[in-house]
Amino acid sequence: MPATADDKTPEGSPSPRKISIIVPTFREVESLPALIDRFTMLRATSGLDLEVWFMDDDSRDGSEALVAARGEDWVHFVLRPEDRGLSQAVVDGMNRATGSIVICMDADLSHPPEVIPQMLAELDAGADFVLGSRYIHGGTTADDWGPLRWVNSRIATLLARPFTSVRDPMSGYFALRRGTFNTAQELSPIGYKIGLELIVKCRCRKVVEIPIHFSDREFGESKLTITQQLLYIRHLRRLAMFKYGSWSHLMQFLAVGALGTVVNLAALTALLETRLAEPAAVATAIFIAMCFNFVLNRRFSFSYARHGPWFPQFLSFLLACSLGAGLNLGITVVVLAEYPGTPTQLAALLGIAGGTAVNFLINRYLVFRATHIRVAKPPSTTAAPNRPPDG
Numbered sequence: 001m002p003a004t005a006d007d008k009t010p011e012g013s014p015s016p017r018k019i020s021i022i023v024p025t026f027r028e029v030e031s032l033p034a035l036i037d038r039f040t041m042l043r044a045t046s047g048l049d050l051e052v053w054f055m056d057d058d059s060r061d062g063s064e065a066l067v068a069a070r071g072e073d074w075v076h077f078v079l080r081p082e083d084r085g086l087s088q089a090v091v092d093g094m095n096r097a098t099g100s101i102v103i104c105m106d107a108d109l110s111h112p113p114e115v116i117p118q119m120l121a122e123l124d125a126g127a128d129f130v131l132g133s134r135y136i137h138g139g140t141t142a143d144d145w146g147p148l149r150w151v152n153s154r155i156a157t158l159l160a161r162p163f164t165s166v167r168d169p170m171s172g173y174f175a176l177r178r179g180t181f182n183t184a185q186e187l188s189p190i191g192y193k194i195g196l197e198l199i200v201k202c203r204c205r206k207v208v209e210i211p212i213h214f215s216d217r218e219f220g221e222s223k224l225t226i227t228q229q230l231l232y233i234r235h236l237r238r239l240a241m242f243k244y245g246s247w248s249h250l251m252q253f254l255a256v257g258a259l260g261t262v263v264n265l266a267a268l269t270a271l272l273e274t275r276l277a278e279p280a281a282v283a284t285a286i287f288i289a290m291c292f293n294f295v296l297n298r299r300f301s302f303s304y305a306r307h308g309p310w311f312p313q314f315l316s317f318l319l320a321c322s323l324g325a326g327l328n329l330g331i332t333v334v335v336l337a338e339y340p341g342t343p344t345q346l347a348a349l350l351g352i353a354g355g356t357a358v359n360f361l362i363n364r365y366l367v368f369r370a371t372h373i374r375v376a377k378p379p380s381t382t383a384a385p386n387r388p389p390d391g
């Protein structure tokens with residue numbers, strides 16, 4: 001969205017706008033003094049009207065007393081005993097902050113506050129969203145990042161590719177205009193990736209990355225656990241539903257189909273080692289893959305229907321698959337008969353495409369139809385629940 005008069009300053013003149021820095025904290029008391037010192041220095045050298053919001057999930061480590069003792073009226077401390085979580089804390093802070101620009105950063109001194117003026121300059125130049133990035137030219141991470149954490153971060157980054165082409169979508173250091181934040185639709189923050197959530201849900205078009213050096217924390221410990229990583233997969237699914245709507249069902253169905261093919265081949269390989277006759281092994285492997293696909297499709301691709309009775313769904317799923325397979329065979333045979341000279345593989349591909357399409361449509365609209373959604377307790381007058389159907 002275009003910059004408005006109140007958050008854009010003509011070059012050279014002092015800035016009338018307020019900048020709010022949101023800092024989610026959990027047990028970071030050792031890092032806070034140095035962080036506040038750096039904010040103080042930044043205020044003095046840049047002349048920016050900065051306010052800071054520590055959003056603390058009840059650390060009970062003396063953080064609150066420490067901030068109070070500093071006695072700075074531009075530093076706020078919010079104790080959040082409920083609805084804990086990094087993303088929730090950030091959204092909470094953004095809603096409380098009064099600045100026309102909101103910035104989010106970690107408390108553990110990993111993110112350098114000194115680049116804030118550069119972030120503001122990018123917003124003024126028309127960016128919707130500015131990210132402090134480790135992975136663009138000039139950006140670095142502390143050397144003592146173990147290989148595991150590095151690989152982990154890279155895989156997570158790759159998985160975010162369908163939503164944004166930025167190099168460091170995992171970054172927790174970012175800036176945006178309040179007006180942009182206010183356009184966010186259906187924020188459902190879970191886990192760690194609030195920046196990615198905002199890029200997608202605020203439909204940011206111009207996302208600019210500026211290089212930062214990501215320092216390793218000196219005090220305390222990281223809160224990034226395996227639970228957080230599982231939440232990330234759930235988060236990606238929600239983003240897919242938001243961004244791609246109905247297409248996300250098809251994408252999940254195709255992904256399940258691809259996995260099912262692997263299961264089919266693995267089962268076949270194992271069964272061929274037994275005394276089972278070849279046709280029986282092939283048939284059993286197909287059945288195993290079908291069961292596998294059913295479970296995953298019911299849980300993921302068509303999760304809105306997962307509370308429906310599973311057995312009738314299973315039977316109709318098998319029927320849909322058989323219809324798809326029959327159509328697949330039919331198309332292949334007809335193409336070969338009608339267009340002699342067509343490579344058999346090409347005919348087979350057309351068959352697969354047709355069979356899969358029909359299989360998907362039957363599953364989406366008949367087998368797993370939306371009427372399987374468990375209706376909210378009466379007396380409800382609204383037909384559609386006001387939340388994403390994936391729960």
Ligand code: GDD
Nearest residue numbers: 024025026055057085086089106107108170172222223224
């Ligand atoms: N309020 C609140 N509640 N704050 C939290 C919570 C929570 O449940 N969990 C973590 N934090 C705070 C920490 O105190 C810290 O200030 C910041 O959120 C980041 O947490 P770290 O534990 O330092 O996470 P990290 O270093 O592994 O993650 C960093 O890198 C990620 C990318 O690899 C952060 O920058 C993330 O934002 C980033 O996604």
Ligand code: MN
Nearest residue numbers: 106108110217
């Ligand atoms: Mn950290």
